[in-house]
Amino acid sequence: MPVSDTTFQNRINFLVREQGIERQAEFYGVTRRTVRRWQGGETTPSARTRDSVRRRGLTAGSPVAETVRRDGRFAPAQRSVDTSAFNANASINRGLRRRRNAAIRDAQSRGNARAERMARALPQRLSNREESARTEEYVALRRSAQISNLRREGVSLNSERATNVLGEVPEDFEDWDEYDDYYDYDDIDWDEWRSNYDQMAG
Numbered sequence: 001m002p003v004s005d006t007t008f009q010n011r012i013n014f015l016v017r018e019q020g021i022e023r024q025a026e027f028y029g030v031t032r033r034t035v036r037r038w039q040g041g042e043t044t045p046s047a048r049t050r051d052s053v054r055r056r057g058l059t060a061g062s063p064v065a066e067t068v069r070r071d072g073r074f075a076p077a078q079r080s081v082d083t084s085a086f087n088a089n090a091s092i093n094r095g096l097r098r099r100r101n102a103a104i105r106d107a108q109s110r111g112n113a114r115a116e117r118m119a120r121a122l123p124q125r126l127s128n129r130e131e132s133a134r135t136e137e138y139v140a141l142r143r144s145a146q147i148s149n150l151r152r153e154g155v156s157l158n159s160e161r162a163t164n165v166l167g168e169v170p171e172d173f174e175d176w177d178e179y180d181d182y183y184d185y186d187d188i189d190w191d192e193w194r195s196n197y198d199q200m201a202g
Contacts, residue, residue, distance in 0.1 A: 003050040005041065011057030012038050014090060018060055028052075085138035092134075093125040100124055147180050 015024055016039060025032045028049060037043045044050065103119035126134070146165055147157065155161055157176040166176060173179040 002047060003054045005044065008044065008050045008053055009039065009041055010086065011053045014057045015053065015060060018094075085135040088138060089126060089131050089134060096122070096126070097124050143176075144180060147176060 012024065012035070016035065021032050021035050024035050028035075028045070030045075034043070038045065045053075100119060100122040103122060104116060107113075107115035107119050143166060150157065150162055150165060157166075157180075162176065169175055169179065173182065
């Protein structure tokens, strides 16, 4: 499947953030300015380079792109995935890799072959299902907080202002009221969510 613009930009931005723009420019034999233009969507490289960026970003810990199946073919999902949730998943993946690498180094320093095998079996990233679940949870929490704020201000969820804040209603729901009733996050404990996130991200 061709690499979508969204997936390409997410992955190149991730690689630049994690490894630096100089490394990306050197790897692909282009200038720093070209990489910045890729990041901003001003230009796009060849299909081969786009696929390389996709694969290298995934290997480096970038969250998996969200796709859906349409007419028998996979395509990027139309609903946008919250950037903060994307970054949170990436941070957790980095934490998992750090813990695994530290456990391997510790086992090797002690000459413990069994401990090293166990360390190498540790996960390096969230599974696709875990990433999807955490993204859905994060986005639902944020949307519920936004809905609560709008209601406190007396703003109708069917108004243009609400649409500007919340975006379009997900296709599985009739309106934002139904969405809010479904997730039912009246008492949002962001401290608990952040604590769980920090624990996973290491």
